[in-house]
Amino acid sequence: MPIISISKLSKTYTSGFTALRDIDLAIERGEIFALLGPNGAGKSTLINIVCGIVTPSSGTVLVDGHDIASAYRAARRAIGLVPQELTTDAFETVVNTVSFSRGLFGLTPNPAHIERILRALSLWDKRNSRLMTLSGGMKRRVLIAKALSHEPRVLFLDEPTAGVDVELRQDMWRLVRDLRQQGVTVILTTHYIEEAEEMADRIGVIRRGEIILVEEKAALMRKLGRKQLTLHLQKPITAVPPDLSDYELAVAGDGSELVYTYDTRAERTGITGLLTGLAAAGIRFNDLHTEQSSLEDIFVGLVREERAQA
Numbered sequence: 566m567p568i569i570s571i572s573k574l575s576k577t578y579t580s581g582f583t584a585l586r587d588i589d590l591a592i593e594r595g596e597i598f599a600l601l602g603p604n605g606a607g608k609s610t611l612i613n614i615v616c617g618i619v620t621p622s623s624g625t626v627l628v629d630g631h632d633i634a635s636a637y638r639a640a641r642r643a644i645g646l647v648p649q650e651l652t653t654d655a656f657e658t659v660v661n662t663v664s665f666s667r668g669l670f671g672l673t674p675n676p677a678h679i680e681r682i683l684r685a686l687s688l689w690d691k692r693n694s695r696l697m698t699l700s701g702g703m704k705r706r707v708l709i710a711k712a713l714s715h716e717p718r719v720l721f722l723d724e725p726t727a728g729v730d731v732e733l734r735q736d737m738w739r740l741v742r743d744l745r746q747q748g749v750t751v752i753l754t755t756h757y758i759e760e761a762e763e764m765a766d767r768i769g770v771i772r773r774g775e776i777i778l779v780e781e782k783a784a785l786m787r788k789l790g791r792k793q794l795t796l797h798l799q800k801p802i803t804a805v806p807p808d809l810s811d812y813e814l815a816v817a818g819d820g821s822e823l824v825y826t827y828d829t830r831a832e833r834t835g836i837t838g839l840l841t842g843l844a845a846a847g848i849r850f851n852d853l854h855t856e857q858s859s860l861e862d863i864f865v866g867l868v869r870e871e872r873a874q875a
Protein backbone atom coordinates (compact mmCIF):
# COMPACT_ATOMS: atom_id res chain seq x y z
CA MET A 566 0.00 0.00 0.00
CA PRO A 567 1.41 3.43 -0.90
CA ILE A 568 2.04 5.78 2.04
CA ILE A 569 -0.08 8.43 0.30
CA SER A 570 -2.90 7.75 -2.14
CA ILE A 571 -4.55 10.69 -3.83
CA SER A 572 -7.49 10.07 -6.09
CA LYS A 573 -9.67 12.33 -8.20
CA LEU A 574 -8.61 15.32 -6.17
CA SER A 575 -9.83 18.73 -7.31
CA LYS A 576 -9.76 22.17 -5.76
CA THR A 577 -11.67 25.26 -6.79
CA TYR A 578 -11.00 28.22 -4.49
CA THR A 579 -13.90 30.43 -3.41
CA SER A 580 -12.64 32.97 -5.95
CA GLY A 581 -13.79 30.48 -8.58
CA PHE A 582 -10.23 29.63 -9.61
CA THR A 583 -9.58 25.92 -10.15
CA ALA A 584 -6.10 25.18 -8.81
CA LEU A 585 -6.21 21.36 -9.08
CA ARG A 586 -8.06 19.11 -11.51
CA ASP A 587 -8.61 15.43 -11.01
CA ILE A 588 -5.26 14.56 -9.47
CA ASP A 589 -4.36 10.88 -9.08
CA LEU A 590 -1.05 10.21 -7.39
CA ALA A 591 0.46 7.46 -5.25
CA ILE A 592 3.58 8.07 -3.17
CA GLU A 593 5.54 4.95 -2.24
CA ARG A 594 6.96 4.30 1.20
CA GLY A 595 10.49 5.51 1.69
CA GLU A 596 10.89 7.39 -1.56
CA ILE A 597 11.96 10.95 -2.18
CA PHE A 598 9.37 12.41 -4.51
CA ALA A 599 9.80 15.79 -6.15
CA LEU A 600 6.76 17.66 -7.37
CA LEU A 601 8.12 19.93 -10.06
CA GLY A 602 6.21 22.79 -11.63
CA PRO A 603 6.27 26.52 -12.30
CA ASN A 604 4.88 29.08 -9.86
CA GLY A 605 1.11 28.90 -9.62
CA ALA A 606 0.95 25.29 -10.87
CA GLY A 607 -0.82 24.08 -7.72
CA LYS A 608 2.05 22.51 -5.73
CA SER A 609 1.28 24.23 -2.42
CA THR A 610 -2.45 23.67 -2.87
CA LEU A 611 -1.83 19.95 -3.26
CA ILE A 612 0.46 19.73 -0.24
CA ASN A 613 -1.81 21.89 1.89
CA ILE A 614 -4.76 19.63 1.13
CA VAL A 615 -2.83 16.51 2.12
CA CYS A 616 -1.78 18.27 5.34
CA GLY A 617 -5.31 19.42 6.14
CA ILE A 618 -4.73 23.17 5.72
CA VAL A 619 -6.85 23.52 2.58
CA THR A 620 -10.15 21.69 2.08
CA PRO A 621 -10.50 19.82 -1.21
CA SER A 622 -13.53 20.42 -3.45
CA SER A 623 -13.70 16.72 -4.32
CA GLY A 624 -11.65 13.55 -4.22
CA THR A 625 -9.96 11.52 -1.49
CA VAL A 626 -6.57 11.42 0.18
CA LEU A 627 -5.31 8.53 2.31
CA VAL A 628 -2.21 8.94 4.45
CA ASP A 629 -0.86 5.61 5.66
CA GLY A 630 -4.39 4.27 5.14
CA HIS A 631 -6.12 7.08 7.06
CA ASP A 632 -8.61 9.24 5.19
CA ILE A 633 -7.77 12.91 5.76
CA ALA A 634 -11.48 13.73 5.92
CA SER A 635 -12.78 11.00 8.26
CA ALA A 636 -9.58 10.20 10.20
CA TYR A 637 -7.85 13.56 10.18
CA ARG A 638 -5.90 13.27 13.44
CA ALA A 639 -4.39 9.89 12.58
CA ALA A 640 -3.53 11.09 9.08
CA ARG A 641 -2.02 14.34 10.32
CA ARG A 642 0.09 12.62 12.96
CA ALA A 643 1.93 10.70 10.23
CA ILE A 644 2.92 13.96 8.52
CA GLY A 645 5.50 16.65 9.10
CA LEU A 646 5.10 19.83 7.07
CA VAL A 647 7.67 22.50 6.39
CA PRO A 648 5.51 25.24 4.88
CA GLN A 649 6.58 27.58 2.13
CA GLU A 650 5.93 30.68 4.23
CA LEU A 651 7.87 31.47 7.41
CA THR A 652 5.56 31.63 10.42
CA THR A 653 6.86 31.49 13.97
CA ASP A 654 5.93 32.82 17.38
CA ALA A 655 8.52 35.52 17.91
CA PHE A 656 8.85 35.35 21.70
CA GLU A 657 9.27 31.61 22.15
CA THR A 658 12.67 29.95 22.38
CA VAL A 659 13.83 27.42 19.81
CA VAL A 660 13.72 24.41 22.11
CA ASN A 661 10.31 25.32 23.54
CA THR A 662 8.65 25.88 20.19
CA VAL A 663 9.96 22.56 18.86
CA SER A 664 8.99 20.65 22.01
CA PHE A 665 5.57 22.29 21.98
CA SER A 666 4.99 21.14 18.38
CA ARG A 667 5.56 17.56 19.48
CA GLY A 668 3.06 18.00 22.30
CA LEU A 669 0.40 19.16 19.85
CA PHE A 670 0.34 15.65 18.45
CA GLY A 671 -0.36 14.18 21.87
CA LEU A 672 3.06 12.57 22.18
CA THR A 673 4.98 12.33 25.44
CA PRO A 674 8.06 14.58 25.68
CA ASN A 675 11.26 13.13 24.28
CA PRO A 676 14.13 15.52 25.03
CA ALA A 677 16.67 13.14 23.47
CA HIS A 678 14.80 13.22 20.16
CA ILE A 679 14.47 17.01 20.26
CA GLU A 680 18.19 17.30 20.96
CA ARG A 681 19.01 15.02 18.03
CA ILE A 682 17.05 17.11 15.54
CA LEU A 683 18.33 20.41 16.90
CA ARG A 684 21.89 19.14 16.57
CA ALA A 685 21.25 17.77 13.07
CA LEU A 686 20.00 21.22 12.04
CA SER A 687 22.86 23.11 13.75
CA LEU A 688 20.33 24.69 16.12
CA TRP A 689 21.61 23.27 19.38
CA ASP A 690 23.71 26.32 20.24
CA LYS A 691 20.67 28.50 19.60
CA ARG A 692 18.23 26.38 21.58
CA ASN A 693 17.59 29.08 24.18
CA SER A 694 17.39 31.97 21.70
CA ARG A 695 14.08 33.64 21.05
CA LEU A 696 12.86 33.13 17.47
CA MET A 697 12.69 36.86 16.74
CA THR A 698 16.45 37.11 17.22
CA LEU A 699 17.19 34.52 14.52
CA SER A 700 18.07 35.09 10.87
CA GLY A 701 15.70 33.94 8.12
CA GLY A 702 17.82 30.86 7.48
CA MET A 703 17.79 29.92 11.17
CA LYS A 704 14.02 30.39 11.32
CA ARG A 705 13.68 28.00 8.43
CA ARG A 706 15.79 25.47 10.30
CA VAL A 707 13.38 25.85 13.23
CA LEU A 708 10.44 25.12 10.92
CA ILE A 709 12.14 21.91 9.81
CA ALA A 710 12.84 20.94 13.43
CA LYS A 711 9.18 21.56 14.30
CA ALA A 712 8.05 19.41 11.38
CA LEU A 713 10.25 16.56 12.64
CA SER A 714 9.38 16.94 16.32
CA HIS A 715 6.71 14.23 16.35
CA GLU A 716 8.75 11.70 14.35
CA PRO A 717 6.54 11.75 11.25
CA ARG A 718 6.66 9.01 8.62
CA VAL A 719 6.20 11.48 5.81
CA LEU A 720 7.90 14.84 5.53
CA PHE A 721 6.62 17.52 3.18
CA LEU A 722 9.02 20.28 2.20
CA ASP A 723 7.31 23.05 0.25
CA GLU A 724 9.96 24.91 -1.80
CA PRO A 725 12.59 24.12 0.83
CA THR A 726 15.49 25.87 -0.82
CA ALA A 727 13.82 28.95 -2.29
CA GLY A 728 15.91 31.83 -0.97
CA VAL A 729 18.07 29.85 1.45
CA ASP A 730 21.86 30.00 1.62
CA VAL A 731 24.15 27.30 0.28
CA GLU A 732 25.00 25.97 3.73
CA LEU A 733 21.39 25.41 4.70
CA ARG A 734 20.66 23.86 1.34
CA GLN A 735 23.46 21.33 1.84
CA ASP A 736 22.40 20.61 5.43
CA MET A 737 18.89 20.09 4.20
CA TRP A 738 19.90 17.61 1.53
CA ARG A 739 22.00 15.71 4.05
CA LEU A 740 19.05 15.61 6.42
CA VAL A 741 16.69 14.41 3.69
CA ARG A 742 19.05 11.57 2.80
CA ASP A 743 19.40 10.59 6.47
CA LEU A 744 15.63 10.60 6.87
CA ARG A 745 15.22 8.34 3.90
CA GLN A 746 17.77 5.97 5.46
CA GLN A 747 15.46 5.85 8.47
CA GLY A 748 12.53 4.97 6.22
CA VAL A 749 10.88 8.40 6.18
CA THR A 750 9.13 9.33 2.94
CA VAL A 751 10.01 12.81 1.68
CA ILE A 752 7.92 14.87 -0.69
CA LEU A 753 9.33 18.16 -1.83
CA THR A 754 8.13 20.79 -4.24
CA THR A 755 10.38 22.84 -6.41
CA HIS A 756 10.40 24.87 -9.56
CA TYR A 757 14.05 24.04 -10.21
CA ILE A 758 14.62 21.10 -12.52
CA GLU A 759 18.17 20.78 -11.15
CA GLU A 760 16.87 20.36 -7.63
CA ALA A 761 14.46 17.61 -8.60
CA GLU A 762 17.27 15.97 -10.52
CA GLU A 763 19.66 16.14 -7.59
CA MET A 764 17.36 14.85 -4.88
CA ALA A 765 14.47 12.77 -6.10
CA ASP A 766 13.91 9.09 -6.71
CA ARG A 767 10.81 9.99 -8.70
CA ILE A 768 9.63 13.20 -10.26
CA GLY A 769 6.06 14.34 -10.88
CA VAL A 770 5.48 17.32 -13.12
CA ILE A 771 2.50 19.54 -12.37
CA ARG A 772 1.28 22.26 -14.66
CA ARG A 773 -1.87 24.37 -14.38
CA GLY A 774 -3.37 22.08 -11.77
CA GLU A 775 -2.74 18.84 -13.62
CA ILE A 776 -0.10 16.18 -13.13
CA ILE A 777 1.22 15.70 -16.60
CA LEU A 778 3.97 13.20 -15.90
CA VAL A 779 5.30 10.92 -13.15
CA GLU A 780 8.50 9.03 -13.74
CA GLU A 781 11.58 7.50 -12.12
CA LYS A 782 14.23 10.17 -12.15
CA ALA A 783 16.83 7.97 -13.79
CA ALA A 784 14.49 7.07 -16.66
CA LEU A 785 13.39 10.67 -17.04
CA MET A 786 16.94 11.95 -17.20
CA ARG A 787 17.87 9.35 -19.82
CA LYS A 788 15.02 10.53 -22.01
CA LEU A 789 15.71 14.18 -21.47
CA GLY A 790 18.23 15.82 -23.68
CA ARG A 791 17.90 13.24 -26.46
CA LYS A 792 17.61 14.78 -29.86
CA GLN A 793 17.32 13.43 -33.39
CA LEU A 794 19.00 14.81 -36.46
CA THR A 795 17.40 13.71 -39.74
CA LEU A 796 19.34 14.02 -42.98
CA HIS A 797 17.42 13.91 -46.27
CA LEU A 798 19.75 12.12 -48.64
CA GLN A 799 20.33 12.95 -52.30
CA LYS A 800 20.49 9.23 -53.14
CA PRO A 801 18.81 6.47 -51.11
CA ILE A 802 21.00 4.01 -49.20
CA THR A 803 20.17 0.51 -47.98
CA ALA A 804 22.38 0.33 -44.89
CA VAL A 805 24.49 2.47 -42.59
CA PRO A 806 28.05 2.52 -44.01
CA PRO A 807 30.38 0.37 -41.82
CA ASP A 808 32.75 3.32 -41.29
CA LEU A 809 29.95 5.12 -39.45
CA SER A 810 29.01 2.21 -37.19
CA ASP A 811 30.21 4.13 -34.09
CA TYR A 812 27.31 6.56 -34.46
CA GLU A 813 23.74 5.83 -33.33
CA LEU A 814 22.34 5.91 -36.86
CA ALA A 815 19.22 4.44 -38.43
CA VAL A 816 18.03 4.35 -42.02
CA ALA A 817 14.48 5.65 -42.49
CA GLY A 818 12.06 6.77 -45.19
CA ASP A 819 12.84 3.81 -47.49
CA GLY A 820 16.52 4.69 -47.47
CA SER A 821 16.03 8.37 -48.25
CA GLU A 822 16.74 9.50 -44.67
CA LEU A 823 19.45 8.91 -42.15
CA VAL A 824 18.51 9.56 -38.51
CA TYR A 825 21.15 10.31 -35.90
CA THR A 826 20.19 10.20 -32.21
CA TYR A 827 22.43 12.11 -29.82
CA ASP A 828 22.58 13.55 -26.36
CA THR A 829 22.49 17.33 -26.11
CA ARG A 830 23.92 17.11 -22.60
CA ALA A 831 27.03 15.23 -23.68
CA GLU A 832 30.30 17.09 -23.93
CA ARG A 833 30.23 16.63 -27.68
CA THR A 834 27.23 15.76 -29.80
CA GLY A 835 29.31 14.00 -32.47
CA ILE A 836 27.65 15.95 -35.26
CA THR A 837 30.87 17.42 -36.65
CA GLY A 838 32.51 14.00 -36.81
CA LEU A 839 29.42 12.47 -38.35
CA LEU A 840 29.25 15.08 -41.11
CA THR A 841 32.94 14.59 -41.89
CA GLY A 842 32.39 10.81 -41.97
CA LEU A 843 29.43 11.17 -44.31
CA ALA A 844 31.44 13.31 -46.71
CA ALA A 845 34.25 10.73 -46.66
CA ALA A 846 31.73 7.96 -47.39
CA GLY A 847 30.40 9.99 -50.33
CA ILE A 848 26.93 10.41 -48.80
CA ARG A 849 25.37 13.79 -49.63
CA PHE A 850 22.21 15.36 -48.32
CA ASN A 851 19.82 18.08 -49.49
CA ASP A 852 18.40 19.08 -46.19
CA LEU A 853 18.46 18.34 -42.49
CA HIS A 854 16.37 19.01 -39.43
CA THR A 855 16.44 18.26 -35.69
CA GLU A 856 13.69 17.23 -33.31
CA GLN A 857 13.69 16.95 -29.55
CA SER A 858 11.72 14.45 -27.49
CA SER A 859 8.25 15.50 -26.35
CA LEU A 860 9.60 15.31 -22.81
CA GLU A 861 12.21 17.89 -23.65
CA ASP A 862 9.41 20.07 -25.03
CA ILE A 863 7.61 19.83 -21.69
CA PHE A 864 10.70 20.85 -19.77
CA VAL A 865 11.63 23.65 -22.12
CA GLY A 866 8.05 24.88 -21.70
CA LEU A 867 8.33 24.71 -17.91
CA VAL A 868 11.57 26.63 -17.87
CA ARG A 869 10.06 29.27 -20.12
CA GLU A 870 7.02 29.71 -17.83
CA GLU A 871 9.37 30.00 -14.90
CA ARG A 872 11.42 32.72 -16.56
CA ALA A 873 8.31 34.60 -17.61
CA GLN A 874 7.23 34.71 -13.96
CA ALA A 875 10.62 35.50 -12.48
Ligand SMILES: Nc1ncnc2c1ncn2[C@@H]1O[C@H](COP(=O)(O)OP(=O)(O)O)[C@@H](O)[C@H]1O
Nearest residue numbers: 578580582584603604605606607608609610611
Ligand atom coordinates in the same frame (compact mmCIF):
# COMPACT_ATOMS: atom_id res chain seq x y z
N1 LIG B 1 -6.60 31.07 -1.27
C1 LIG B 1 -6.60 31.17 -2.60
N2 LIG B 1 -7.66 31.73 -3.25
C2 LIG B 1 -7.66 31.82 -4.59
N3 LIG B 1 -6.69 31.38 -5.40
C3 LIG B 1 -5.62 30.81 -4.81
C4 LIG B 1 -5.52 30.68 -3.40
N4 LIG B 1 -4.36 30.07 -3.11
C5 LIG B 1 -3.74 29.83 -4.29
N5 LIG B 1 -4.50 30.28 -5.32
C6 LIG B 1 -4.18 30.20 -6.74
O1 LIG B 1 -4.07 28.82 -7.10
C7 LIG B 1 -2.99 28.63 -8.01
C8 LIG B 1 -2.02 27.62 -7.45
O2 LIG B 1 -1.37 28.18 -6.33
P1 LIG B 1 -0.29 27.35 -5.51
O3 LIG B 1 -0.88 26.04 -5.13
O4 LIG B 1 0.19 28.23 -4.42
O5 LIG B 1 0.84 27.13 -6.63
P2 LIG B 1 2.40 26.78 -6.47
O6 LIG B 1 2.64 26.36 -5.07
O7 LIG B 1 2.64 25.70 -7.48
O8 LIG B 1 3.15 28.04 -6.83
C9 LIG B 1 -2.37 30.01 -8.24
O9 LIG B 1 -2.90 30.53 -9.43
C10 LIG B 1 -2.82 30.80 -7.04
O10 LIG B 1 -2.95 32.17 -7.37
Ligand SMILES: [Mg+2]
Nearest residue numbers: 608609649724
Ligand atom coordinates in the same frame (compact mmCIF):
# COMPACT_ATOMS: atom_id res chain seq x y z
MG1 LIG C 1 3.90 27.07 -3.62
